[in-house]
Amino acid sequence: MKENKKLYIIDGSSYIYRAFFGLPMLNNSKGQPTNAVYGFLKMLKNTLNIYKPQHLLIAMDSKTPTFRKEQYPEYKANREETPAELKAQIPYIEKLIEALNINKLRIDGVEADDIIATLTKKAVKEGFEVVIISGDKDLMQLVSDKTIMIDTLKNKTYGVDGVVEKLGVRPELVRDYLAITGDASDNIPGVRGIGPKGATTLLN
Numbered sequence: 012m013k014e015n016k017k018l019y020i021i022d023g024s025s026y027i028y029r030a031f032f033g034l035p036m037l038n039n040s041k042g043q044p045t046n047a048v049y050g051f052l053k054m055l056k057n058t059l060n061i062y063k064p065q066h067l068l069i070a071m072d073s074k075t076p077t078f079r080k081e082q083y084p085e086y087k088a089n090r091e092e093t094p095a096e097l098k099a100q101i102p103y104i105e106k107l108i109e110a111l112n113i114n115k116l117r118i119d120g121v122e123a124d125d126i127i128a129t130l131t132k133k134a135v136k137e138g139f140e141v142v143i144i145s146g147d148k149d150l151m152q153l154v155s156d157k158t159i160m161i162d163t164l165k166n167k168t169y170g171v172d173g174v175v176e177k178l179g180v181r182p183e184l185v186r187d188y189l190a191i192t193g194d195a196s197d198n199i200p201g202v203r204g205i206g207p208k209g210a211t212t213l214l215n
Contacts, residue, residue, distance in 0.1 A: 018134045019064035022145035023115065024072040024123045026051055027104060029146070029164060031097045044096040048103050055111075058144060058163055066139070069108055070126040071117040078120055089198040124149055131158055149194075151178065152185035179211035187214055 030050025037046040058064075079086045108115050116126055127150060131141045135157045143150055146162040151174045154160055160169040167173070175181055180188045191210040193201025205213070 016138055017064070017140045017142060018066045018068070018130070019058075019062060019142045019144060020127050020130060021055075021058065021067070021069045022123055022127060022143070022147060022150070023069040023108075025145050025147055026054055026069075027097070027101065030054060031094070031100070033164075036096065044100055047097055047100040048107065051104050052107060054163065055113075062142070064142075068114045068116060068130065070123040070130070071105075071115060072123045073117060073119050073121050075119045077122050079122070083199075085198055087197050089195075128153055148178065148185075149189065152182050154182040179207065180214050184214045 027047055030053075031047035034046040034050045036044060037049060039045050059067075077086075105115065116130075118126060124147065127143060127145070131143065131153050134141050135155070139157075141153075141158040143153060143158065143160040144163060145160060146164060150160055151169060154169055154171055154174050156171065161167070162169070169177065171182060174185065178185060178188055188207075188210050189199075191202050191205055191213065192207050193199050201210075
């Protein structure tokens with residue numbers, strides 16, 4: 012398949028958090044925090060230099076509560092509030108994306124994951140290969156013969172076999188695997204008494 016039929020989708024929210032927590036606090040001469048801006052730009056430039064994408068989009072999380080929070084109020088309730096030092100940098104990161112003339116998509120009430128999943132399905136139907144840039148295991152359910160996922164920080168590429176090696180199940184069973192095991196990072200309980208090995212055994 013030709014390179015111009017390949018769509019790269021970056022999990023922008025994941026990039027921002029990784030940049031912020033992966034670097035020590037940095038400030039400019041005015042005392043404004045800059046570590047997330049610097050880290051994000053460094054990661055983005057690295058991705059652009061390596062893959063040279065012709066079709067690229069950055070998906071961002073909603074600024075308003077999502078539909079999952081409405082359905083399940085305890086969703087992500089265990090997470091600490093976004094640090095003020097990070098919140099202050101997000102507008103500058105968005106200006107940076109615009110300055111680089113890169114498409115960015117945010118939808119109220121919808122997570123970046125949902126944007127990525129929807130666009131991946133649509134792009135594949137239209138004949139594109141899709142490359143998802145993220146380290147989020149939830150997105151592994153999208154991997155197929157037309158879609159791969161790359162964790163640029165770990166320099167790891169996940170195809171179908173990579174997902175099986177990582178989680179023990181094929182991509183189409185990832186959502187069932189996560190439903191059984193739960194997800195502590197999102198405060199979602201799993202089936203009591205069944206861990207990853209038990210889930211893998213049941214599903215396979």
